[in-house]
Amino acid sequence: MSGRAIDEGTLSLPWPTSRSRKRANADGLLLGVTLLLAFMGLVMVFSASAVMAGNRFHDSLFFLKRQMAWLALGFLVLHIVSRLDYTVWRKLALPILAVTAVLLILVLIPSLGLMIKGARRWLPLGPISVQPAEIVKLATVFYLAAFLAKGQDRVREFTSGLIPPLIVVGLLGGLILLQPDLGTVALIGLVAFGLLFLGGARISHLAGLVLVVVPLAAAFVLRSSYRRQRLMTFLDPWEDPSAAGFQVTQSFLAFGNGGLFGVGLGEGKQKLFFLPEAHTDFVLALVGEELGLIGTATIMALFGVLVFKGFQIAGRAREPFGRYLAMGITLLIACQVLFNAGVATGLLPTKGLTLPFVSYGGSSVVMSLLGVGILLNISRDRQGGRQKAGSGRGHGGVGLL
Amino acid sequence: MSQAKPYRGRSVVVAFVLVLGFGAVLSRLIDLQILQAAKLGEKAEQQHHKAAVVEGRRGGIYDRQGRILAMNMEVPSVYGVPTSVEHPGRVARDLTRVLPVRADEIERKLRQKRNFVWIARKLDPERGRRVESLSLRGIGTVIEGRRFYPKRPLLSHVLGFTGLDGHGLEGIERRYESTLRGHSRRVILQRDALGRTVFPKGLSELGPHSGNDISLTIDEVIQYVAEKELLDAVNTSGAKGGVVIVMEPTSGEVLAMAVNPRFDPNAVRSLSADSWRNRAVTDAYEPGSTLKIVIAAAALEEKLMTPSSMVFAENGRMLVANTVIHDHEKSGWLTFADVIRRSSNIGAVKIATRLGEERVHRYLRAFGFGERTEIDLPGETAGLVKSPEAWGERTLASIAIGQGIGVTAVQLATAVSAVANGGWLMKPYLVSAIRDQQGRLIAQVSPQVRRRPITAETARVLSKILESVVREGTGRRAAVPSYRVAGKTGTAQKYDLEANAYSSTRFVASFVGYVPARDPRLTIVVVIDEPQGEAWGGVVAAPVFRRVAEQVLPYLGISTHAPVELALVTTG
Numbered sequence: 021m022s023g024r025a026i027d028e029g030t031l032s033l034p035w036p037t038s039r040s041r042k043r044a045n046a047d048g049l050l051l052g053v054t055l056l057l058a059f060m061g062l063v064m065v066f067s068a069s070a071v072m073a074g075n076r077f078h079d080s081l082f083f084l085k086r087q088m089a090w091l092a093l094g095f096l097v098l099h100i101v102s103r104l105d106y107t108v109w110r111k112l113a114l115p116i117l118a119v120t121a122v123l124l125i126l127v128l129i130p131s132l133g134l135m136i137k138g139a140r141r142w143l144p145l146g147p148i149s150v151q152p153a154e155i156v157k158l159a160t161v162f163y164l165a166a167f168l169a170k171g172q173d174r175v176r177e178f179t180s181g182l183i184p185p186l187i188v189v190g191l192l193g194g195l196i197l198l199q200p201d202l203g204t205v206a207l208i209g210l211v212a213f214g215l216l217f218l219g220g221a222r223i224s225h226l227a228g229l230v231l232v233v234v235p236l237a238a239a240f241v242l243r244s245s246y247r248r249q250r251l252m253t254f255l256d257p258w259e260d261p262s263a264a265g266f267q268v269t270q271s272f273l274a275f276g277n278g279g280l281f282g283v284g285l286g287e288g289k290q291k292l293f294f295l296p297e298a299h300t301d302f303v304l305a306l307v308g309e310e311l312g313l314i315g316t317a318t319i320m321a322l323f324g325v326l327v328f329k330g331f332q333i334a335g336r337a338r339e340p341f342g343r344y345l346a347m348g349i350t351l352l353i354a355c356q357v358l359f360n361a362g363v364a365t366g367l368l369p370t371k372g373l374t375l376p377f378v379s380y381g382g383s384s385v386v387m388s389l390l391g392v393g394i395l396l397n398i399s400r401d402r403q404g405g406r407q408k409a410g411s412g413r414g415h416g417g418v419g420l421l
Numbered sequence: 422m423s424q425a426k427p428y429r430g431r432s433v434v435v436a437f438v439l440v441l442g443f444g445a446v447l448s449r450l451i452d453l454q455i456l457q458a459a460k461l462g463e464k465a466e467q468q469h470h471k472a473a474v475v476e477g478r479r480g481g482i483y484d485r486q487g488r489i490l491a492m493n494m495e496v497p498s499v500y501g502v503p504t505s506v507e508h509p510g511r512v513a514r515d516l517t518r519v520l521p522v523r524a525d526e527i528e529r530k531l532r533q534k535r536n537f538v539w540i541a542r543k544l545d546p547e548r549g550r551r552v553e554s555l556s557l558r559g560i561g562t563v564i565e566g567r568r569f570y571p572k573r574p575l576l577s578h579v580l581g582f583t584g585l586d587g588h589g590l591e592g593i594e595r596r597y598e599s600t601l602r603g604h605s606r607r608v609i610l611q612r613d614a615l616g617r618t619v620f621p622k623g624l625s626e627l628g629p630h631s632g633n634d635i636s637l638t639i640d641e642v643i644q645y646v647a648e649k650e651l652l653d654a655v656n657t658s659g660a661k662g663g664v665v666i667v668m669e670p671t672s673g674e675v676l677a678m679a680v681n682p683r684f685d686p687n688a689v690r691s692l693s694a695d696s697w698r699n700r701a702v703t704d705a706y707e708p709g710s711t712l713k714i715v716i717a718a719a720a721l722e723e724k725l726m727t728p729s730s731m732v733f734a735e736n737g738r739m740l741v742a743n744t745v746i747h748d749h750e751k752s753g754w755l756t757f758a759d760v761i762r763r764s765s766n767i768g769a770v771k772i773a774t775r776l777g778e779e780r781v782h783r784y785l786r787a788f789g790f791g792e793r794t795e796i797d798l799p800g801e802t803a804g805l806v807k808s809p810e811a812w813g814e815r816t817l818a819s820i821a822i823g824q825g826i827g828v829t830a831v832q833l834a835t836a837v838s839a840v841a842n843g844g845w846l847m848k849p850y851l852v853s854a855i856r857d858q859q860g861r862l863i864a865q866v867s868p869q870v871r872r873r874p875i876t877a878e879t880a881r882v883l884s885k886i887l888e889s890v891v892r893e894g895t896g897r898r899a900a901v902p903s904y905r906v907a908g909k910t911g912t913a914q915k916y917d918l919e920a921n922a923y924s925s926t927r928f929v930a931s932f933v934g935y936v937p938a939r940d941p942r943l944t945i946v947v948v949i950d951e952p953q954g955e956a957w958g959g960v961v962a963a964p965v966f967r968r969v970a971e972q973v974l975p976y977l978g979i980s981t982h983a984p985v986e987l988a989l990v991t992t993g
Contacts, residue, residue, distance in 0.1 A: 277461060
């Protein structure tokens with residue numbers, strides 16, 4: 021097995037690429053799409069929260085100011101990370117994983133973790149609070165990319181190839197379930213499944229995994245009354261005008277009220293008191309009401325371009341770690357967008373996942389932009405570009421990596 | 422070799438799955454925003470009508486001692502949910518037995534295609550209970566705030582009142598609307614377990630959304646005394662009405678502002694707008710001789726006169742620009758002090774003539790006439806002081822005796838307070854503090870100097886002359902035993918618009934003064950409009966001053982003796 025073989029394999033992509041591969045600048049289109057999404061998010065967060073923030077905090081700019089600060093921090097992180105050789109994440113994969121696990125334990129300790137709406141998800145750090153679950157997403161991707169890149173064929177083996185990542189993802193998932201945050205568990209589970217699939221795991225192994233996990237998940241959901249409630253709500257939201265069904269039906273009304281062209285920016289009525297979380301989980305519904313299908317389709321198209329660029333960058337990456345890292349980040353963003361949009365449109369049961377770049381929320385914004393920063397760095401190291409030291413390494417091994 | 426192939430093929434599979442996902446979301450968006458848009462939009466529209474506006478509790482109004490003057494009562498309102506009412510006719514007949522609303526009107530409301538209608542608002546608690554005991558489907562009650570003035574007509578012209586929607590329409594209620602008003606909130610009507618529309622629970626616990634409380638400079642006891650004595654004077658003299666203002670001269674704080682006739686702010690709708698007007702600030706009148714205080718102050722300040730300067734009073738008759746000016750008492754040579762003491766018109770005209778138009782006008786303006794005092798009440802008038810360019814040949818003489826000029830009672834109280842406090846023209850005010858529902862101080866008002874029209878020396882000299890007005894001049898009936906009182910009477914003929922001349926039967930009798938004269942604590946202005954029979958200010962208005970002062974001075978614990986001048990003791 022050699023680096024050359026990998027290079028050849030990625031030469032032919034499933035879609036045609038017209039642009040020259042000789043250039044090694046960071047991907048401008050990816051950055052542009054990200055900026056556009058963040059700007060739309062800022063506008064919508066202000067529109068969604070102005071009235072509510074004015075009532076609650078006597079400052080209608082409350083959320084806008086915070087979101088601007090988080091975006092500034094996020095783009096600074098993006099800038100730094102895009103200039104940082106991405107192979108550093110391979111070296112840091114295990115330390116980051118360990119720190120993340122510690123944070124996930126800390127957040128569960130009642131005196132440390134912040135309980136908001138019945139879930140312990142926030143860890144207060146001075147004036148701000150951090151969601152460890154946001155860090156877990158990237159930490160999992162770092163780990164899996166490093167694992168898959170190290171022992172290329174190992175993943176086909178059950179004990180040395182499949183069991184270690186399953187244990188890691190299973191433990192992290194278990195800790196997150198205790199918060200509880202089912203959405204994030206489903207997200208990292210799906211991304212891990214996708215990466216193992218891309219990494220070459222046997223179809224029979226993966227099928228077996230599905231047969232084990234799905235019944236477990238079903239049992240878990242049906243055991244908890246609030247999750248069962250959410251599921252029932254999802255199946256028929258209109259029949260359940262209580263709190264659970266309320267959000268979803270209000271989201272439908274927002275989309276419907278917007279129609280094709282929307283009622284106009286700032287003119288939405290649903291956000292006033294009908295649509296809870298209009299600035300976070302249900303921001304897409306607000307876009308739907310105020311900017312119509314034009315707005316929602318634009319957002320989905322921008323994410324589509326972003327995901328396409330992610331696939332392209334992964335395909336052109338010089339070495340396996342870069343490729344799996346790029347795919348992992350891309351899958352993370354893609355799945356979260358689909359989960360969020362699916363929930364807002366009633367295709368999926370309520371989960372509590374933000375729309376990356378667009379929703380209000382510090383941890384989410386910074387971690388998503390960090391991911392894009394890594395993608396940008398990988399895009400600089402594409403084939404035909406400059407030679408990178410330390411690329412192409414990869415030897416089989418034992419243990420977690 | 423081994424790795425590339427599965428990755429390439431499998432990335433196509435992953436991409437395909439993601440394309441499916443995006444496709445599903447997009448088709449769902451098209452479904453919601455195009456295909457179902459009409460239906461959902463209509464539902465959203467309906468839902469927005471399901472919201473009712475609820476007002477937070479309105480702030481209370483208190484006097485300077487914390488005694489309540491305006492408060493909110495929690496009273497029931499009855500609403501209907503037409504979609505839940507099965508037999509509008511029968512329900513309407515049941516309700517009309519309890520509510521003061523006609524059955525056909527209730528039925529009409531209940532037949533509307535709406536989710537929410539008010540049937541009767543702000544009722545007696547008893548009526549609310551009876552509606553609830555009927556337990557009609559689709560009919561419910563909710564608690565709302567109704568304004569209540571527990572002291573009935575007391576201070577009504579200052580307090581003002583609110584309309585049915587709870588907005589201040591007059592007085593402090595109007596001027597401080599944004600302070601007092603609770604924040605209004607839209608509340609979504611929820612469905613309870615039985616599918617009935619109800620207000621959300623905890624509606625009355627709108628704590629942080631309540632309005633702020635206001636503390637007035639008014640003292641309820643002083644206000645009561647002022648209103649009672651004004652009422653007595655108006656009744657015994659058969660007058661049309663009147664005004665009494667009690668002010669603290671050093672600060673401009675209004676301690677009482679009584680206006681007659683009175684009204685009950687709890688039952689306003691039956692009254693004409695005329696009776697709500699706070700004449701102390703909205704109406705200008707011709708002040709008559711009380712204005713001689715300003716002429717005298719100007720002459721002293723300009724050093725044209727000393728108290729002993731001699732003025733010839735023409736033996737009671739003088740011709741000015743073809744008009745005869747009379748004195749009540751015929752006199753020859755008078756001292757300057759005598760001119761004020763006896764209220765000689767001829768003397769005042771001669772002094773004003775020596776001052777000249779420009780200076781008289783300047784001092785009138787300096788004492789705040791012709792401009793609003795900016796007291797915190799709505800509808801204040803600036804009165805009328807024409808500029809000298811617009812004066813005719815008789816104007817100066819008219820103004821010298823308080824005619825041809827329009828002043829308000831509050832302007833006069835402020836101007837006289839400036840003489841009392843050593844020359845400072847203060848801004849009169851009624852609200853001293855604003856507190857939130859937790860009792861935390863939000864704003865505190867402190868006295869504000871507008872300007873200084875005269876020096877302390879002029880004020881001191883003039884004060885002595887005004888003391889003699891009460892001791893031995895026209896204001897003897899204002900004298901309060903064992904206190905020094907300074908003041909000036911005024912008797913102005915009212916201008917008869919129909920006859921185009923000053924009336925010989927309709928007067929405004931007034932008295933302005935302060936007490937104790939050497940350390941003034943109270944400025945009192947008394948204005949009696951059209952007293953019948955004896956109409957002299959010294960006869961009709963001065964006794965009101967005395968009776969108010971006589972009760973308020975001991976109430977405030979103001980000593981009968983002039984304060985001992987404390988010598989500065991330096992230690993060391």
